[in-house]
Amino acid sequence: MSSNGETSGAKPASLRERTAKATAAHIREELAPVINALEDNQAELQSCVRQTNLLLDMQQQPWRKAGTMLWGMVVGALLFAFLQPRVKHANNACTLGSEILTQWSTLSASERAMIEKIVE
Numbered sequence: 001m002s003s004n005g006e007t008s009g010a011k012p013a014s015l016r017e018r019t020a021k022a023t024a025a026h027i028r029e030e031l032a033p034v035i036n037a038l039e040d041n042q043a044e045l046q047s048c049v050r051q052t053n054l055l056l057d058m059q060q061q062p063w064r065k066a067g068t069m070l071w072g073m074v075v076g077a078l079l080f081a082f083l084q085p086r087v088k089h090a091n092n093a094c095t096l097g098s099e100i101l102t103q104w105s106t107l108s109a110s111e112r113a114m115i116e117k118i119v120e
Contacts, residue, residue: 013021022030038045104112 107115
């Protein structure tokens with residue numbers, strides 16, 4: 001049996017099997033070169049991360065502005081759609097009111113009573 005838990009001549013154990021059998025000390029030993037390399041290059045990695053974040057932030061700025069403009073247009077369109085029927089209804093009510101006033105003298109008593117009931 002070799003040092004990593006595999007038998008010579010047998011099929012190598014899968015990563016899942018090796019991980020299940022591994023101890024914390026064994027994992028630290030296996031990862032030591034990677035950890036050392038990361039620690040040695042920590043300043044460079046942090047600089048790279050900062051530069052990447054800066055580039056991503058700069059790339060997203062136009063989208064943020066466009067997103068703000070888009071939201072403004074959506075809100076404006078919704079306000080217009082919401083208020084337009086009310087304005088149209090008000091214009092129709094004014095038109096209807098003026099028509100009623102011009103024809104008031106020609107209406108019958110029952111029609112006048114019905115209109116007065118609606119207005120109240």
